[in-house]
Amino acid sequence: MKIASVIVTFNRLEKLKLTVQKTLDEEINYLIIINNASTDETKKWLDSLLDYRLRIIHLETNIGGAGGFHVGFKEVTDNTDADWLVCYDDDAYPQKDSIKLFKSIALPKEAGSIAAAVYSPNHQIVNMNRPGINPFWHWDRVISFLFHGRKSIHIQDNMYHTEQYYEIDASSFVGYFVQTDIVKTVGLPRKELFIYADDVLYTLQVRKAGFKHYFFPTLKFIHDCNTIIQDNKTISPLWKVYYIYRNNLELYRMMAGIFFYPLALVKIFSWWRKEKHYNNPVLYKKILFTAIKDAFKKDFSKSHVEILTLCTPLDCEEKLL
Incomplete structure (x- = not known):
């Protein structure tokens, strides 16, 4: 199994340095970095890196996270022989040996995509990266959603602390694994969205196309993010x-x-x-x-x-x- 990591970055060089280091320490076959027209020293630093797994794309204009992942997914499907890709932001990275663990897991036969558990650096669950289900595809959840909102459709805390996996409908692009053949079938993330909701829309699109999506709490990513x-x-x-x-x-x-x-x-x-x-x-x-x-x-x-x-x-x- 070959895996390509896709990272989109914009003006967060110090965090990117840690993300790249943590990623290259993993058993990945390709690292695709999309530099979204950063105006700091990102380009200079990226161009100084030497690793045969690296592929760096410098964009002339900032096309947002959605545009960056669009370009990154396309690079993987068009120009690599990776079986799976995993994507995340420039302030996120896999916990040690997470990629090795992914390669060793006996995935469900029907699994088309996998969501990892995402934690902050101080080991708290990151709410913005909680996977969930679409209540309108599960009628028993609609009433709960209308009265209790997002909390009723997201993976609960106790589900993070087991070795059991769960079928879900949607997740973020932090620790999102998807088969490259599915990307070729379903298409690329919608670049015109620029930022926000592009990841959930894409994961729902994959599910709507008939592919199963699972949450694996044993696969862990760190996201050192700031809320907006x-x-x-x-x-x-x-x-x-x-x-x-x-x-x-x-x-x-x-x-x-x-x-x-x-x-x-x-x-x-x-x-x-x-x-x-x-x-x-x-x-x-x-x-x-x-x-x-x-x-x-x-x-x-x-x-x-x-x-x-x-x-x-x-x-x-x-x-x-």
């Missing part, structure tokens, strides 16, 4: 409001099917009420309205520069968390 939501009330910097809400509506469209519009209305109402938590509520609502309009029109054509023009200069700091 402050006290679960505001999103910072403000330009991320556009991507999060536009892409979430696209995610709900896939999840809910014929129930998309009622679900969307409930979500939009809750988002609109958050304006009171922002220093500039008028600007927040302007960006939110644009995101909603584009989501309903299925318009993903706006460039990142156009999105930044919706914001004040202070909010438009080019910092991809």
Whole structure:
């Protein structure tokens, strides 16, 4: 079994250094690094590396995490003989011997993709990387989802502490293993999403195509991430409001099917009420309205520069968390 790791990076050189070191210490066959037009010393450092497994792609413009994974997945399927690829961010890495363990596991015959358990450096479960199920594909979970929200459809804490694996529908791109033949069949991550929800949409797309997805708690990754939501009330910097809400509506469209519009209305109402938590509520609502309009029109054509023009200069700091 040959495995290719795909990492997308943007202006986080110090974290990238650790990620690359930890990855090259594993039993991988290829390491594909997509440099998303970093403006720090990332390019210089990457070009200094010497390892036969490395393939570095420097992009001329920042096309976001979604665009970076699109390029990385394509490189693996077009130009390597890897059987599986595993992807993660530049601030994440496999726990020691995780790739070796993956190669030794007797995977279910029908497994098309696998999600690892993701922890913070201090060994806490990272909530943003919790795998889960789509309640609209499991009718017994719909009511629970409507009353209890995301907690009711995510892998629970006790499931992290067993050697049993669980069938799931969706997961993040941190510690996501997928067969390269499936990528060739299903297609690449949607680059037009730029950032946010591209991973969950892709994993749902793979499941919808009929391939099984499993959570293996014995496979562990570390994610040294910073949250973008402050006290679960505001999103910072403000330009991320556009991507999060536009892409979430696209995610709900896939999840809910014929129930998309009622679900969307409930979500939009809750988002609109958050304006009171922002220093500039008028600007927040302007960006939110644009995101909603584009989501309903299925318009993903706006460039990142156009999105930044919706914001004040202070909010438009080019910092991809």
